Amino acid sequence: MNRVIVLSALALGLAILGMATLNGAVIALAIAPAIFVGAALLDAPGELRLRAERVLSAERAGAGAPVTVRVTVSNDSAQEVQALIEDHVPGMLKLVEGQPALLVRLAPGATATLEYTIQGSRGFHHFNRLHVTATDRLGIVQLRTSVAAPGKLLIVPEVMRLARLGIRPRRTRVYSGTIPARQGGPGVEFFGVRDYQPGDPVRWINERASARFPGSLYVNEFEQERVADIGIILDARRSSDVQGDGQTLFEYGVQAAAAFADALIGQGNRVGLLIYGNAIEWTFPGYGKMQREKLLRALARARTGDRAALASLGDVPTRLFPARSQIVLVSPLQPGDAPAIIGMRAHGYDVLIVSPDPVAFEMAHLGAMASLATRIARVERNSLLRRLRHAGARVVDWQVDVSLAQVCHAALADRR
Amino acid sequence: MRLVIGLIVLTAAILALGLFIAGHALVALAPVALGGAWIAGTLYRRRDVGALALPGLAAIAVIAVFASVSPLIALAGLVATLAAWNLHDMEQRISLAGAVAGEAVLRRVHRMRLLIVAALSLGIGSLATTLRFDTGAIGALLIALPAILGLSRVTAALRRAMQRRANNEPAAFQEKIRQ
Structure with missing residues (x-):
């Protein structure tokens, strides 16, 4: 009171x-x-003229990395100010060291520094204003105000490093890269034999074939390696998400999408990202480090949603992806998703499904009491995965307690 | 914290001794009990105990005046109560702040100010207990009028403060921040 x-x-x-x-x-x-x-x-405080400046040790950090927030408050008024300065730490961030509040007596022109360390989960975190409660020397009269001290912190998802991914989309782009293009030309891997043409390097001549047909020269052809168009679809439907013990399966999906985006851009491909669920959040395809950063920022913002219009994977706007390109779908998969994925295959897309296993994830939190339900769910999931494999989709069934790199190495090792 | 406890003990001792000397041994237990509760609340970091102890000990000071205890003793008890309440409040603000810059200076400035105000209160209050003047009904009414007006203002301010609290002031503040 x-x-x-x-x-x-x-x-x-x-x-x-x-x-x-x-x-x-x-x-x-x-x-x-x-x-x-x-x-x-x-002795009551008069008009307060305080100025605050916020400095973060990093404006972009990885999940769980400590970030130091330093707020310097200056007293621009002509009188001495005794005040409690409180900073509001955004809800998704956790205080690991220091305090976001400081009781201080500020002489005119003097400054005080509030310093604390935070860490948190992925996302854009906005710092706004400081809450200042100035009092007289006895602390009886209180004057409350706020001082602007804006700041932004981007926490990007953790990026797991994956080895070279063996993908073979039906269509590649014209620039050279690392993905086999199903076309003869300069390359590394043997592709076929053809007639010698003027200008072909002498070391390409296939001596055995040329010796079998005197008067003719044959040269080896190699499979061209090019970059490809790759679209990553992250399933952000709330109905696909499984939660337990403060963890969500969606976070593993985000990690997988980040790992694939990083690995595929690292191989020189043109990668786009579609986050499907809360809305259709589309990151236009591109190459290089800038695109990697764009994708990580989009993934940092990704949230699950529950839109009736986006309840089925059948509503994914596949026309955003170039025809016959590679689609990487990161989804725990729902029983009704099979027709939509088979439809993508029918449209000529090469589909790779990275599926964090919801059955194993939920079972880890439920324990033995749901063993019968787990068995039924396991049978249903295996049946769904088998159906998708038969339709030509490649499936990485990821039990999230195993490293994604290890699972991908076993399932997607470069097949050349 | 030791200073706060010392002041609470002093407050309870002044009032209890005054009441005891005036022959009200049973009533003298009241400030002792209240002081004890306040000390326990302070040690267990209960914020509301100080707010309850202040009106309680002030009421005992008034009772002491009516129980023929010397007004100077009642005044000393009340001033000690106010000083203990203010010091307890300062301790709580320091402990809740988490970090304090220049804590020693802050404490020294506060104690110095408190000492001056308490001495002034005791001095002027003592003077007031010795001064006497007679007034008629009209004079009493004229003196009472500003007091009643002031009380009505305080009541209105109190009602506004409680209304703000009921309307969840922190949420409104958060909204203001968002804007």
């Missing part, structure tokens, strides 16, 4: 009681709280 009101009520109550009972000694008692209030009001 407001201290001025408490003391004023006490002083007035005593004064009225003294007057009502015609007792001067009781009126004299009222003087003490009245003097406390008077002294506080005389």
Whole structure:
């Protein structure tokens, strides 16, 4: 409760009681709280002119990495200020060291620094204003205000390093890269034999074939290696997400999408990202480090959603991806997803499914009490995966307690 | 913290001794009990105990005046109560702040100020207990009028403060921040 009101009520109550009972000694008692209030009001903080500057040790950090926040508050007013300065730490961030509040007495022109360390999960975190409570020297009169101290912190998802991924989309781009293009030409891997043409390097001549047909020269042809168009689809439908013990399967999906984006861009491919669920969040395809950063920022913002219009994978706008390109679908998969994925295959897309296993994830949190339900769910999932494999989709069934790199190495090792 | 406890003990001792000397041994137990509760609340970091002890000990000071205890003793008890309450409040603000810059200076400035205000209260209050003047009904009414007006203002301010709290002031502040 407001201290001025408490003391004023006490002083007035005593004064009225003294007057009502015609007792001067009781009126004299009222003087003490009245003097406390008077002294506080005389010393009350006037107009506050504070300035704050926020500096973060990093504006972009990985998940779980500690970030130090330093806020310097300057007193631009002509009077001394005694104040409690409190910073608001965004909800997804966790305080690991220091305190976001500082009680300080600031002389005119003096500065004070508030410093603390935070860490948190992926996302864009915005710092806004400082909450300042200035008081008189006795702390009886309080004046509350806020000071602008904006700041932004981007925490990108953890990126797991994957070995070279063996993917073979039906169509590649014209630039040379690392993905086999199903076309003869310069390369590393043997592709076929053809007639010698002027200009062919002598070391390409296939001596055995040429010796079998005197008068003709044959040269070896190699499989061209080019870059490809790759679209990553991250399933952000809330109905696909499984939660337990403060963990969500969606976070593993985000990690997998980040790992694939990093590995595929690292191989020189043109990669786009579609986050499907809360809305259709589309990151236009591109190459290089800038595109990697764009994809990581998009993944940092990814949230699950529950839109009726986006409830089925059948509504994924596949036309965003070039025809016959590679699609990497990161999804725990739902029973009704098979027709949509088979449809993608029918449209000529090469589909790679990275599926964090929801059955194993949930079972780890439920334990033995759901063993029958687990068996049924396992049978259903195996049946779904088998159906997708028969349709020509490649499936990486990822039990999230195993490293993704290890699973991908076994399932997607370069097949050349 | 030792200073706060010392002041609470002093407050309870002044009021209890005054009441005891005036022959009210049973009533003298009240400030002792309240002081004990306040000390326990301070040690167990209960924030609300100080807010309850202040009106309680002030009421005992008033009772002491009516129980023929010397007004000077009642005044000293009340001033000590106010000083203990203010010091306890300062200790709580320091402990809740988490970090304090220049804690020693902050404490010294506060104690110095408190000492001056308490001495002033005691001095002027003592003077007031010895001064006497007679007034008629009209004079009493004229003196009472500002007191009643002031009380009505305090009541209105109190109601506004409680209304703000009921309307969840922190949420409104968060909203303001978001804007």
